[in-house]
Each structure stands twice: as structure tokens, then as C-alpha cells.
Amino acid sequence: xxxxxxxxxxxxxxxxxxxxxxxxxxxxxxxxxxxxxxxxxxxxxxxxxxxxxxxxxxxxxxxxxxxxxxxxxxxxxxxxxxxxxxxxxxxxxxxxxxxxxxxxxxxxxxxxxxxxxxxxxxxxxxxxxxxxxxxxxxxxxxxxxxxxxxxxxxxxxxxxxxxxxxxxxxxxxxxxxxxxxxxxxxxxxxxxxxxxxxxxxxxxxxxxxxxxxxxxxxxxxxxxxxxxxxxxxxxxxxxxxxxxxxxxxxxxxxxxxxxxxxxxxxxxxxxxxxxxxxxxxxxxxxxxxxxxxxxxxxxxxxxxxxxxxxxxxxxxxxxxxxxxxxxxxxxxxxxxxxxxxxxxxxxxxxxxxxxxxxxxxxxxxxxxxxxxxxxxxxxxxxxxxxxxxxxxxxxxxxxxxxxxxxxxxxxxxxxxxxxxxxxxxxxxxxxxxxxxxxxxxxxxxx
Numbered sequence: 001x002x003x004x005x006x007x008x009x010x011x012x013x014x015x016x017x018x019x020x021x022x023x024x025x026x027x028x029x030x031x032x033x034x035x036x037x038x039x040x041x042x043x044x045x046x047x048x049x050x051x052x053x054x055x056x057x058x059x060x061x062x063x064x065x066x067x068x069x070x071x072x073x074x075x076x077x078x079x080x081x082x083x084x085x086x087x088x089x090x091x092x093x094x095x096x097x098x099x100x101x102x103x104x105x106x107x108x109x110x111x112x113x114x115x116x117x118x119x120x121x122x123x124x125x126x127x128x129x130x131x132x133x134x135x136x137x138x139x140x141x142x143x144x145x146x147x148x149x150x151x152x153x154x155x156x157x158x159x160x161x162x163x164x165x166x167x168x169x170x171x172x173x174x175x176x177x178x179x180x181x182x183x184x185x186x187x188x189x190x191x192x193x194x195x196x197x198x199x200x201x202x203x204x205x206x207x208x209x210x211x212x213x214x215x216x217x218x219x220x221x222x223x224x225x226x227x228x229x230x231x232x233x234x235x236x237x238x239x240x241x242x243x244x245x246x247x248x249x250x251x252x253x254x255x256x257x258x259x260x261x262x263x264x265x266x267x268x269x270x271x272x273x274x275x276x277x278x279x280x281x282x283x284x285x286x287x288x289x290x291x292x293x294x295x296x297x298x299x300x301x302x303x304x305x306x307x308x309x310x311x312x313x314x315x316x317x318x319x320x321x322x323x324x325x326x327x328x329x330x331x332x333x334x335x336x337x338x339x340x341x342x343x344x345x346x347x348x349x350x351x352x353x354x355x356x357x358x359x360x361x362x363x364x365x366x367x368x369x370x371x372x373x374x375x376x377x378x379x380x381x382x383x384x385x386x387x388x389x390x391x392x393x394x395x396x397x398x399x400x401x402x403x404x405x406x407x408x409x410x411x412x413x414x415x416x417x418x419x420x421x422x423x424x425x426x427x428x429x430x431x432x433x434x435x436x437x438x439x440x441x442x443x444x445x446x
Contacts, residue, residue, distance in 0.1 A: 025377070027387065027397050028221060035209030036232040039387040040224045041216040043380065049117045049217035050384045051126075053133055053231055054103075054110030054392050056242045057205035060178040060322075066193050068150065068185020073138075073198045073206075074102055074109040075146060080139045082131025089128055098125035100132075106179050107244070107322045108392055109205075110212075112384070117218035126230060133206070134234040138198045151187045158187075161433040165266040165330075168256050172429035173272055173326055177247055205242060208235035214387035216380050247272045247324040250427040257437040264312075265338040265434030266330075269345070273327035273422055276320040276393040283418035284318050286410040289365045290357045291349070292316025292329060297364065303348045304331060310341040322393070327423055338432055339440045349425060356416035369407050 079086040101112040115125035174180030292300035304314040311331040319325040
């Protein structure tokens with residue numbers, strides 16, 4: 001017998017041919033008494049429940065002087081809460097067979113739970129999650145231990161070329177904007193964080209009216225309503241909605257080359273791209289699949305790796321966020337090939353911007369994206385992630401059912417126009433970690 005996810009998979013496969021405007025996923029939406037937004041899909045064939053609660057409490061709300069507060073706040077939620085020590089929390093989680101997770105990025109922070117829907121196990125695991133979200137204790141001894149662990153990890157990471165590339169790219173692309181802050185913080189800033197900082201951050205950003213609760217699983221609507229209330233009822237309401245300042249446009253192109261003893265060079269180039277609700281999202285999504293997001297079928301991989309053997313990996317992507325997230329082209333190659341690889345990438349991008357994709361490339365991209373779409377929602381966990389994104393970024397409830405038609409209606413002209421608006425090589429930043437500047441320049445002209 002098919003479960004609900006399998007049914008949706010089959011329906012979505014059919015809709016790739018002709019998609020009527022009707023709800024493929026029965027997303028239910030309401031607000032709790034405290035103002036939290038709830039997004040719920042009921043599926044009763046598996047005795048499982050998946051829940052997440054997100055807040056606008058990502059690293060973009062850190063300060064430059066104490067970056068890392070957002071990540072530490074989120075991390076310590078599960079290390080002592082509501083009268084339970086971290087060991088007691090771990091033991092009760094294991095007893096219930098529950099799995100807790102967490103996430104923190106530039107825009108948001110939150111917790112997730114997967115549990116059995118049987119009454120005893122679900123009650124115990126939801127009680128723990130409610131304590132974490134509403135009564136965290138931020139034990140001072142645990143904070144000091146975690147600070148030391150994070151500082152050691154940061155210092156080790158900072159010796160690696162991939163970390164150096166990422167950090168320098170963020171600095172060039174975002175400057176003083178909070179999107180340029182490292183989520184984990186810096187060794188010096190984490191060292192300055194106090195328990196009072198975590199308490200203040202939690203009280204400011206973990207509020208009920210800004211919370212997004214996503215639920216999918218073996219639960220009826222009344223029980224889902226009670227669950228959402230249980231997880232948010234004790235949270236305060238915010239005095240004002242938190243905001244992230246707009247990302248300024250780059251004034252000019254800039255290249256930064258940093259020598260490193262590693263045998264592999266890491267190259268990143270890009271520019272601030274788009275917000276999550278940008279009207280150019282689908283033309284850019286489809287166009288980027290052709291440019292560098294489609295693996296071995298993409299132009300960048302074809303030109304850099306397949307034809308010339310200049311890179312082990314080469315890719316591009318847009319990362320839309322609350323404000324303009326980055327458009328990134330990345331590759332790894334041998335030091336002596338870095339200049340040549342970079343030249344090929346720049347030429348490939350220029351050709352794509354000047355002439356756009358071909359009709360055949362667009363046809364194949366549509367077919368691959370539409371044919372692969374059911375795999376994006378073939379599990380409750382994946383659907384939960386989409387529910388959270390839809391809720392957090394205020395996307396329409398029809399977002400998933402609109403996905404295939406939105407991909408299918410993208411034209412060659414749409415892609416060219418969208419890339420012309422969003423990607424300007426004259427303002428792109430480039431970071432090369434590996435060869436020194438002279439070696440890079442010499443390799444580029446070979």
C-alpha cells in the first residue's frame with residue numbers, strides 16, 4: 001500500500017506533463033494564540049512526527065564585536081533546560097527514541113524533532129523540546145566548555161584553504177554587512193561572549209510572534225494545534241520585528257590572491273545575488289542549472305573539467321536569503337592550473353551572459369529539473385524543510401505546486417534578462433587560495 005509521500009510522488013510525476021492548479025500537498029496554516037505561524041501537513045501512514053521551530057535569530061543579528069552569539073545561543077538550548085541537565089536531556093531523548101536537531105544560518109536559528117507518534121514517546125519528546133525552546137538555562141560551565149571547543153575548531157579551520165577562501169569571499173562580497181560575519185564567530189569574539197549575552201539574545205529574538213512552527217506526520221489538526229501552543233505559549237512577544245539591513249551593491253571588481261602550501265588551489269568568485277522572494281528566482285534557478293548547477297551537464301563543468309581537465313570540482317549556485325544572498329562560482333584545481341582554470345571560468349561566464357543558453361540546453365534543464373522534482377519531497381523530513389522555508393520567508397502556500405509550472409514557463413529571454421540584472425562581471429569579487437599572485441598571473445597566460 002502506498003503511503004502519502006509515495007502518492008504525492010506519483011501525482012507530482014504526472015503533473016510534470018500537465019499540472020492543474022490544485023493543492024498537491026494539503027498544507028494547513030494558522031497562528032497560535034501568541035502569534036506563531038504554523039504550517040502543517042497530516043500524513044497518517046507512518047507512526048512518526050516531524051516538527052521544527054525557527055526564529056529570525058541567525059548570525060546576521062550578531063554584532064561584529066561578539067560574533068558567534070547566535071550560534072552559541074542555539075547550541076546551548078539543548079545543553080540544559082527546564083530543570084534538566086544536558087545528561088538528563090540526552091537520556092530522556094534516548095528513552096523516547098527521539099532525534100533532536102538544530103540549525104543556524106545567517107537568517108534563522110531553530111530546533112527540530114523527529115519522534116514516534118505513540119502517545120508516551122511523543123509526550124516525552126515534545127516536553128523536552130518545549131523546555132529547550134521556552135526555558136533554556138545556558139549553564140555558565142557548559143558555555144565555557146563550548147566556547148573552548150568552538151575556539152579550537154575555528155583556529156584549526158582557519159589553517160585550511162577552503163575556510164580561507166570562504167572567509168575572504170564573504171569579506172569582499174559583504175564588507176561590513178552582517179552577512180559577512182562567520183556564523184561560528186571568530187576566536188577573539190567567541191572568547192568575549194558571556195552568559196548575559198546569550199540570555200539577552202534569546203530574549204530579543206526567540207519570541208512567539210516571530211516563530212515559525214512546521215509539523216508533518218501522524219497527527220490530526222486538533223492535536224497539531226495543541227502541539228504548536230505547547231511549544232510557543234511561554235515565549236514572549238517581540239517589541240518589534242527584527243530586520244536585516246539591505247545588502248549594498250559592489251562598486252567594482254576585486255581579486256584577492258593568498259599563497260598557501262596546500263597542493264590544491266581553491267577559487268571562489270561571485271557577487272551578492274537575490275532575496276528569497278525575488279521575481280527572478282526561477283529564471284536564475286533554471287539558468288544556473290545550465291551554467292554550473294547541473295553537475296556534469298553544466299557548462300562550467302564541461303569547459304573546465306571535461307574538456308580541459310583543469311578542476312576536480314567546478315560549480316555555481318545562487319543562495320537566496322532574507323536580503324541578497326550570494327551568487328558563487330567555485331572550483332578546486334592544482335596550483336599550477338589555477339590561472340588557466342580561472343581564465344576559462346571567466347570566459348565561460350562571459351559567453352553565457354552575452355549569448356545566454358541554447359534552446360537545447362534549456363529543454364534539457366527543464367526536463368531534468370521537472371523530472372527530479374518529486375525527489376525533493378519524497379520524505380517527511382524534506383517536506384518539513386520546505387514547510388519551514390515557506391513559513392519563514394512568507395512564500396505562498398502553493399509554492400510547491402507552482403514549482404513545476406514555474407520551471408516550465410522559463411524562456412531563453414527570461415534567463416538572459418535575469419542574469420543581466422543580477423550578475424555583473426565588472427563588480428564580481430574573486431578569491432584564489434594557493435598560488436602566489438605571480439604564479440597565478442603566469443599560469444593564466446600559458
